[in-house]
Amino acid sequence: MDEHGIPGAVARDDLMRRVITDRVFGRRVHDNKEVLAAPRAHVTAVVPHLPAERLLLFGPTSGWGPLTEFLGVPEPLDACPHINRRKDFWQLRAPG
Template sequence: MALEVIGSGFGRTGTKSLKAALERLGYGPCHHMHEVAANPEQVIHWQKLAAGEGVDWDTVFAGYRSQVDWPGAHVWRDLARAFPDAKVVHTTRPEEKWWASFDKTIGKLMARYADLPLPPHIRDILTAWNGLAGKHTFGGVLDDREIGLAAFRRRTEEVRDALPASRLLVFDVSEGWGPLCAFLGTEVPDEPFPHHNLRADFWEVLGGEPA
């Protein structure tokens, strides 16, 4: 099984909602950070990448038909080359809303995770993420609004520059089923577009938001 849909958008751009939508449309299972958290054997792949080692993408994504969210979004260029028939969905949202969400979730978690009572594999994937997106996308600075927004804008520009329009959908999940289904050539489900991973949802899976 090869990836048919690749997600290049940052976390906190509706990736959990997109995961649910893709799975509803038949592109499941969909790889997401939640999948890594639920499958500790996944962590070694991202540790290798953070250490500068190569991995086999067919092995990393064995059994998955789609991928969204970090850590996979960090290697979107590699995935686009490895799976040339896959379409790319780049999730985005109003940048100030993205920063407000990122700052109170991922940014806060990465500043505090070393002191939190997390399972070892969760701690390991966060360390790997820090060596990948944290270092290379944000320059190791996760608490600066201007640096964060610059990285957010840059990713969208890079994806637009790298991929033909026929292969890319820049998508805000608030747009609902229409653009996504038209891009993938699927029928629009007769149900609301899924809406997941509010701030409370993010912290719930980690045992609650630290004070």
């Protein structure tokens, strides 16, 4: 249990640290430039190897349109969800 009373969070956080912090950022998570550059570098490395018709560069702020068109499915009536807002982080992480 972590300091927020979340069971199993310590083990989960340790796994996240080992995978994300160590592998992706090489332990440079406190360097904002490095953290912001990592996903961009990944996209730059991957995009040239994928056929355009099989690739969607999508951001949730684009709404449902690009995603549903790419997948060939109708657009949902509900608004595109916005999760992982900073203010919602602890609420989303809490159990139950």
